[in-house]
Amino acid sequence: MEYIPHTPADIERMLRAVGVEDIEDLFSDIPAEIRGRYEPLGLEPSPEPEVRRELERLAARNRRLVPFVGLGLYDHYIPAVVNELASRSEFYTAYTPYQAEISQGTLTWMFEYQTMICELTGMEVANASMYDGGTALAEAILMARRAVGGDKVLIPRSLNPFHREVVETYCRGAGIGVVEVPYDEEGRLALADVPPGTAALVVQQPNGLGIIEDLRGLKERLGDAFLIVSVYPIALGVLEPPGSFGADIVVGEGQPLGNPLSFGGPLLGIFATRREYVRMMPGRVSGRTVDAGGKEGYVMTLQTREQHIRRERATSNICTNSALCALRATIYLAALGPEGLRRVALLCLERAHDLAEDIREIPGFELALNGPFFNEFAVRCPDPERTVEKLYRRGFAVAPPKVAERMGLPDAFLVAVTEKRSEAELVGFLETLRG
Amino acid sequence: MGTIYHRGKRGRRATSWPETVRPPEELLAYIPEEARRKGLPWLPEVSQVELVRHYTALSRMNYGVDTGFYPLGSCTMKYNPKLHEELARHPGFADLHPLFPEEAVQGILELLWRLGALLKGIAGMPGITLQPAAGAHGELTGMLLIKRYFEARGELERRKVILLPDSAHGTNPASAAMAGFKVVPIPSNEHGTVDLRALEERLSEEVAGIMLTVPNTLGIFERDILRITEMVHEVGGLCYFDGANLNAFLGRARPGDMGADIFHFNLHKTFSTPHGGGGPGAGPLAVSEPLLPYLPVPRIVKEGDRFRLAYDLPESIGRVHPFFGNVLVMMKALAYILTLGDEGLREVSAGAVLAANYLRVRLRDVYAVPYDGLCKHEFVASTANLGVKARDVAKRLIDYGFHPPTVYFPLIVEEALMVEPTETEPLETLDAFVEAMRRIAAEARENPALLAEAPHKAPVRRLDEVKAAREPVLRENPPVSPG
């Protein structure tokens, strides 16, 4: 076994030191009855070339469609420098930075990441990551209830349905009721009233149907209840950050920041809040301090919030997070800088609107909603199922009609366009719709 | 060293992007005025070479498994095979969107289905979900399954209690509490295992279940495991096994044969996927027959040689992850299992347990080992007998080029050092570690200040955690622009 370096002589020496005859004696404390019932998998060991061949066979059994699909995960261009730097094994083979003196690399980038997330979202503090945008949103709702009490949360009908399902699972477990908020004909949130016992209102920006929400005045209408905004971080290159509208917590799916689609995992949960709530926040945080010689350095701090100290009274059970994805996001944002981020966002805006314009001119095709959008929009046409099938056959993927339907929009499919979509792909996509 | 914000200069850039066709103002007009971003976020402005040097320099201030020995107890810091990293970049995996149609992703569905089948075999249990993104996420999922199970039986009102040994990892009580259960601790006996009498006293029809770590956090296998699970089942409770320590019996024993109803895997521990500086991991969950109807959806179903997603569980707890869990982590775990085969799985536990026992016997004449005896993949030593702090020994180990063991855990051992060597370390490394530990014990007697001020050779000296917590500085602040 290439991963186990013990030679027969090594094993012999260790057994002798331990004072047992043979390896099996080391397992004598596991009841024989249990060991006796063990059934092998019937699997022969495989050398590296064969394992590679098998995994490459599985990879080849997938068809790489051109993604015109989003719903939280977007196909943005990842600069080579991100892949290269995040592949340094001093980063990826390290554990959580509990031993700060030999983890300054991780702790420093965590601090950078927290800064960048605060800047993007307009918030005061950010944690070092959650698993994904869906669980980050669920945890935000739990935090809101800790902070203000209440027994229900207001969820937009236009919320990303995959996030919504996660939220519903968590809320059922925690005894929080989910109340749906409809949207108007433009696709924008139509909040009528805030029922008593509301812990939080969730708003997604842009929402699950791609529409840009008007965040003005929402916080004022909530009273003590939290305003939680779920964001698409790339869109924040051109959208006013939720912090400007009094958001109490901002969460989001961070995959678009330098992480591949990866069939939906691993992802990156963004989580930021206001400073006064930092002690209620879940997840790890890096803080700046000094060493014994007065030199600047970083440590994990405010750990008394976390499960390893506060146990059943912790702010969350989260331990392992999405560190490596957050590192990629950090390098990505540093590689883009403010101008690069704005450019990527503008390119998304331009290509999506150009494509939407062209689609609208196809007879029978229209945009299902006429509200403002960033780079994702719902298309209505006579036979959306067949149209989507036709796109698949030509190598293009959009979100199937059932996704929009789950947000209350029948007979439509969602299209997302990033800066990565080439002229040829855009033309091919249009021609398929026309043909 | 400063952060990336201390590098670069206004106007520098590390990447280039195409121009938009139309001027920005025209494009921004698509966004209603009130939603349009007024200023740009404060992000670094660096050239590509500065970017590369910064993160290369940061990486060199880190210690990973590729740097050296990492005997961090309960974390299973084994070697991370390089084949896996290369495969994870394969566009046939990395560039797939989870909303691609089933027909386009047969390979990845096959991969997930196969991993699921193998994990069920390893656990000896009939059901699996791959969705949980980490061990703690698996625990929460397990707690929600237990809740659902009792809800379906109309017993939720009275099943309020989760029993937990006092040696449990902190995620266990936190996960139980998140699902709304009350945590009742069970003390350990003089062998460091569950005190059966104490368990008996706490068992009642209020008990929803027990959470056990097998072997426990002292590295000791619960000899009475069959009796324990039987007792819990007798009062109608369910048995949750935390699988963080699976490396101890991989390929030799199955949780399903021990009476487990739920078992979570930590793919980032037992199955060699890297820890990534804190994540991502993956925490698949195997379950027993009675819990099958409640598993998260979708399930991956095999029909002939085709694979599809099934949403056919009306009693399901729902999704715990937006899509299918940490798929790229699972890909690495599958590659690892295929490499090992049955024989390799057994070699892993053999090597891990042998190395742990070897270190235990070679250190116990110098360091106290409060629960001395055959251990599994790890053991807990104590520095209390030397009159020094576990923390000081840990920091001094850094000077000898080793990552310290886990300190101050489990809570039931004073000045604890929890040592888990894993199976991937050469004997010479284990011997060098023993040598360092013995020298440190000598230093503790002769020159305790050397320990108290350690590390001396790390990029920074000991950091002021009190200052960090009293006056939290959690981000860089933008410079105030002149004028």
Place this chain on the structure above:
Amino acid sequence: MVPQDLLYTESHEWVKVEDGTARVGITDYAQKKLGDVVYVELPDVGKKVKRGDVVVTVESVKAAESVYAPLSGEVAEVNRELISSPGIINQDPYGKGWLIVIKLEDRGELEGLLDPAAYGKLVGE
């Protein structure tokens, strides 16, 4: 040395009875055991507490310890200075490091507290 003019609990709180009210803090033993205090979570003034309720949480870097109400009553005062300078608890646990003042409900509960000799014995002094 355990101050002689105070009463104590087994969970290491001290109590100073001042006409109808009781000033409460944690003992020197408790602060040493905890280490440098970095954060104190205080209750709102006016909160009603029962003897044995968790009324304050005192945190070090690696622990979050509950402080239990030694007596029932209403929280009449909290030491707001601790919010910005929690280290006072380490420097002067029996003086400036007090935590809260409780308006007593039942003086009979004082019977249940430890006298200085008994507490001294408990902490081995």
